[in-house]
Amino acid sequence: MHEIITLQLGQQSNYLATHFWNTQESYFTFGEGADESPVNHDVHFRPGLGADGTETFMPRTVIYDLKGGFGSMRKINALYEDQEAETPAALWNGKTVVQKQQPIDVSEYQASLDTGAATPELTTQSVRYWSDFSRVYYHPRSIVQLNEYELGSTLMPFEKWGMGEELFASLDKDHDLLDRDLRPFVEEADQMQGVQIMAGIDDAWGGFAAKYVERMRDEYGKTPIWLWGLQEPNTGIPREKRLLRLTNKARSFAALSSQVSLLIPLSIPSRSLASSVVLDKASAWNATALFNAAMESTSLYTRLKPGSDQANSATMSGVTDMLNVFGRQTIANLQMSPMEPPPATPAAEGNGMQILSGRGELISSLNEMSYEDQSDSGRGVGQDHVEPLDVDLSSLDENLGFGASRGGRTKAHLFSQLETARGDDAIKAASREEDYDKNQEQHGSHTNRTSLIPCWTATPRIFRGKDGAQRRDPLSMRTVLSTDSSVMTRLRGLRTTVVRSIGLEDREDIGNELAEVAEAYKEGWSSGSDDDDDDA
Incomplete structure (x- = not known):
């Protein structure tokens, strides 16, 4: 079934993953006459039995967060209520004192889902935790709270890269995290396609992820591992904390780039966003919704049914091989452009079909609205540069004052790219562009086209x-995941900025590792004046 197992590391990653799972839940269709979903749900969801024998279908994921990070979510949910362990008999005959922390109130949105009432409109003020807008149930085995640190602590914030390394080493020594948390999901898979990890790379979770991946490589040496590396906005924070984040980021790239199959950094650009995107950059709920729109779109082909008319399905391994041209180019850039879909066609409007989601809500057909990408910009046989889209999420050099500008981004040498167009009319356009696509594939480019992104109250x-009005209909989206030479310029700039702030014992090793990673993006082409600029 080509299952994909997900690891969610930390608060920000869990915001992103919640959007991701909500989107996956939206692809479940019910109702007579409903179109069959193009998504193979078995890729990301696992079947099981609840406490009362009811069949369940829950994400194949392991969720790590700090104490207090789960909000009102309970480890034992309604489907497994009866399996909660009984309180063991006390071994102490003396007087006991029980201290309980005040529980976090369930959000109004979650309460409405539980009761089947109409869901309220969420706002940045009403979303306190990622669990406040989660629409799926998780298996109790998926929930792992790390009590060694507390979310939002000012006394011992979980923000230094080394803290994550030490925490993983301590937990793994006591429990063997892979055996306890990951292996049960791996053993359930018939034919595991790979592992996707969502983790912060500019805080302590980067160190935790690096150690986790290192252990995974010992156990699953050839398994594709994709890591979506999240970065928090640096706007408005003190210079020392910003430098700390950049140092954490440098350590993450140095440690992870040689271990993972693909590392896709995600950050909100500090420059003005396109007019099609308006968000509160300080809101994790807002920022990760933007990340999810691009991430979910560009990875959709890994969970499509084989032979689907919607698009050509592919595997994590196949896409990795396509993007990693010379074997050392594991860092990929992600861009996106939200697009305005046309009105529904008369045939779609008159088909009279009603489709219900997994929550029993009325939705439009996945195929009802679509768009056709007819842009000729940047096309042509032998394309060797990156075509810029509206939003570049992969910036490694944000707030540093160096590196490729928006204009320079178009001049980056392109090694390979994967373009995804959301919208069913684009599939029909693919047949008219067959000759173009064949030529593009010869130069390491491939285009997938599929259905629109559903929108939900969450x-x-x-x-x-x-x-300028808010979009509430299904979204059309164009994304490009590429490996290109801009990584070299940006990593060199990052190295120059942070190498002197790294301790003497690690400075040379990390500096050399970053330089080596950057060098991989010069292989196969001549960058001219960039050849000898690495003098940091």
């Missing part, structure tokens, strides 16, 4: 139409 209204 998704912030961050996208705007041409008239």
